[in-house]
Amino acid sequence: MDNLIERYVQEVTRRLPEKERAEVSRELKSNIYDMLPEHPDEESIKKVLNSLGSPAALAEKYRQNPRYLISPAYFDEYTRALKWVLPLVGVVVMAVGMLVGALEAMKGSVGSAQDIAFTISNIISKGVSMGVSAAFQALVWTTIGFAIADHAGKKSKDTKEHIWKVEDLPELQPNEKTRIPLSDGIAELVLTVVFSIIGILFCLGSFPFAMIIIHDQVQVAHIFSAEFLAALVPVIAVTAAFGIVSAVAKIKDCRWTPMVCTLHVLHKLVSMGLSVYMLTRPFIFSAEFTAFMKNFNMPEVWGFPWFGVNGMNPFLIFIVVMVVIGTLADCIKSIVLTVKDKK
């Protein structure tokens, strides 16, 4: 019969911090015996224990400060972060997964009807499985991140308490023009990731796309020189990194804040600089392609062959000018929107 009381007390104290267990156990037992008659039967013990309620609830009351993985102070931010991190990571990784699935299927087979079915199922299954597992990973790591931040915050609370000021109030919701729809940011991110991966795979020769016809027979030859492709890989990677950061900022803020604008302009300028640099390299086209183009009588503009020859030519200059104009126009537009947003 004593067993019941011991078991009850143990159920309570095991939920408490170690240093409090002995004292609570002693106190609780003393209180329980006080509530019982001199020689209690099992019935009266059960009645008293029932009146105390579930051990878990009692332990919760004994706990000095309620324990949270993520306290209410952070919970709002936590759910807000999850709302954009989960779909974002899920969708992006799903796109990557579909690409991986397509590549895997392509490596293993050459286009019969059965292979197409296999390819499609491989694309879908790879995409879904990678997307779902990435979303779970994102959930776990976001939660761990917030839990750590929460606990670290609790410790430093005494030293620097966060005091809310009227100045902290965000500006009124900006007009519609300066808003960036969530879908835009996500689309930008997905496209950046997917095209960068395709670009890098292309540079590494994983795609057999760069074929040209020479002398009426199909002959596989790269349009671009190997040096050019090798130099392009880090360029794509760096541009993609800037693009991803800028897209994430857009997804997070959903409007043209100074931070979003800075990252966007930075991405555009880096991408412009690298594009211009790459376009003015003297080794863009492969020897085979240059030879191929020489078969045609290209019209000459200002004494230069129109296209397909390394070094400066009007076609490349035209592209460079377009890239620079386009980038500058885009940067000006985003700065204007940011200034409008501030008002």
Place this chain on the structure above:
Amino acid sequence: MPENETLQSFITELRRGTLTLAVLGALRKPRYGYALLQTMQQENIDIEANTLYPLLRRLESQGLLSSDWDTSESRPRKYYTVSARGAEVLKELLVEWDKMQQSISSICGKDEKHG
């Protein structure tokens, strides 16, 4: 009956804040947990054992109560008393309690005349 439940939850809420006052007041002389529970129930203060015992521990850790184990009897018992700080807090709370009572009766009394 939802009407009744709402009323009950208001009453519980109203009582919760006064429990500290009642406990500090009752412990101006030393009492052990169960004796205090009985005192409270005699005075029609509706408190459960599973609320009172943790409350005592919390008030002690906040420095409002001091405790002493009495081991002279057949079973040890933990006696709680208000500490000096607890007595001070009790005094302040009683002043506040009087003020609140006056405000409430003045507000509700006025309303009665109008209504």
